[in-house]
Amino acid sequence: MGRLISIASGKGGTGKTTTTANLSIALGKLGFKVCAVDADLTMANLSLVMGIDDASVTLHDVLAGRNLIKDAIYATAFENVYLVPAAIDWEHVIRADPRKLPEATQELKGMFDFVLIDSPAGLQMDAMNAMLSGEEVLLVTNPEISCLTDTMKVGIVLKKAGLAVLGFVLNRYGASENDVPPDVAEEVMEIRLLEVIPEDPNVREATLEGIPVVEYKPKSEGAQAFMSLAEKIARIAGVKARVMG
Numbered sequence: 001m002g003r004l005i006s007i008a009s010g011k012g013g014t015g016k017t018t019t020t021a022n023l024s025i026a027l028g029k030l031g032f033k034v035c036a037v038d039a040d041l042t043m044a045n046l047s048l049v050m051g052i053d054d055a056s057v058t059l060h061d062v063l064a065g066r067n068l069i070k071d072a073i074y075a076t077a078f079e080n081v082y083l084v085p086a087a088i089d090w091e092h093v094i095r096a097d098p099r100k101l102p103e104a105t106q107e108l109k110g111m112f113d114f115v116l117i118d119s120p121a122g123l124q125m126d127a128m129n130a131m132l133s134g135e136e137v138l139l140v141t142n143p144e145i146s147c148l149t150d151t152m153k154v155g156i157v158l159k160k161a162g163l164a165v166l167g168f169v170l171n172r173y174g175a176s177e178n179d180v181p182p183d184v185a186e187e188v189m190e191i192r193l194l195e196v197i198p199e200d201p202n203v204r205e206a207t208l209e210g211i212p213v214v215e216y217k218p219k220s221e222g223a224q225a226f227m228s229l230a231e232k233i234a235r236i237a238g239v240k241a242r243v244m245g
C-alpha cells in the first residue's frame with residue numbers, strides 16, 4: 001500500500017504546489033510510482049505546473065460523481081509520475097463535493113507508492129477536506145514569523161485530527177536578511193525541520209517553462225534541495241512516521 005501525504009501550509013504562496021510537483025518528480029527519479037493530486041479545488045494550478053492543461057476528466061468530475069478516479073489519472077512527461085488534474089472553470093468547481101476526496105485518495109493508495117495531495121492554504125473547509133484526505137502531512141512555510149506560526153497552527157490541528165506530521169520544509173530561504181534562521185524556525189514550530197529550500201530564481205523560471213526545477217535544472221540549488229527532501233521522505237517508514245509527529 002502506498003503513502004498518502006498532504007502538502008499543507010497556513011498561508012497561500014508558500015510553495016505547496018512547487019513542493020508537490022518537485023517532490024513527485026524527485027520520488028519518481030528514485031524509482032517510486034507517484035501520483036500527484038491537484039486538490040486545491042478553487043485555485044488549482046498543479047496541473048499547469050506539471051504540464052497538463054487539457055485533461056478531459058478531472059478530479060472535479062470525480063467529486064461530482066460523474067467519473068471514477070481511475071479515469072482521472074494521467075501519465076505525465078516525468079518518469080514514474082502520474083497526475084490527477086483539476087478543472088479550473090467555475091461550473092466544475094461548484095459541482096464538485098470536496099467531502100468525497102478521502103474516498104478518492106484511498107483508492108489511489110492501492111495503485112501508487114506515494115500519493116501527494118496539493119492542498120489549499122489555511123483551515124477552511126476546502127483545505128480541511130483536502131488535508132484530511134492524506135494520512136501524513138508535510139508542512140511548507142517561508143522564513144517569516146507570521147508564516148511560521150500560521151503553519152504551526154495547521155500542524156497542530158492536523159496532528160489532533162490523527163495525521164502523522166512528517167515535518168516542515170522551510171522554503172524560499174535567503175531571500176531577505178530578515179529571514180528567520182532554520183534553527184530558530186524549528187524551535188518556533190516545535191516540528192521537525194526536514195529541508196531548507198533556498199530562494200532560487202531557477203524555481204520560478206522552471207515554473208514558467210512548465211517543467212519543475214528538479215527536471216528543468218537538476219544541478220541548481222533548489223533542485224538539489226528537493227531531491228534531498230525526497231530521499232529523506234522515502235527513508236521515513238510510513239508506520240514509523242506515526243509515532244514521530
Ligand SMILES: Nc1ncnc2c1ncn2[C@@H]1O[C@H](COP(=O)(O)OP(=O)(O)O)[C@@H](O)[C@H]1O
Pocket residue numbers: 009011012013014015016017018019171172173197198199200201203204205207222
Ligand atoms: N524556492 C523558491 N525559490 C524561488 N521561487 C519560488 C520558490 N518556491 C516557490 N517559488 C515561487 O513562488 C510562487 C508561489 O509558489 P506556489 O508553489 O504556487 O505556492 P502555493 O502553492 O503554496 O500557493 C511561484 O511563483 C513559485 O514559482
Ligand SMILES: [Mg+2]
Pocket residue numbers: 016017018040045118
Ligand atoms: Mg498552490
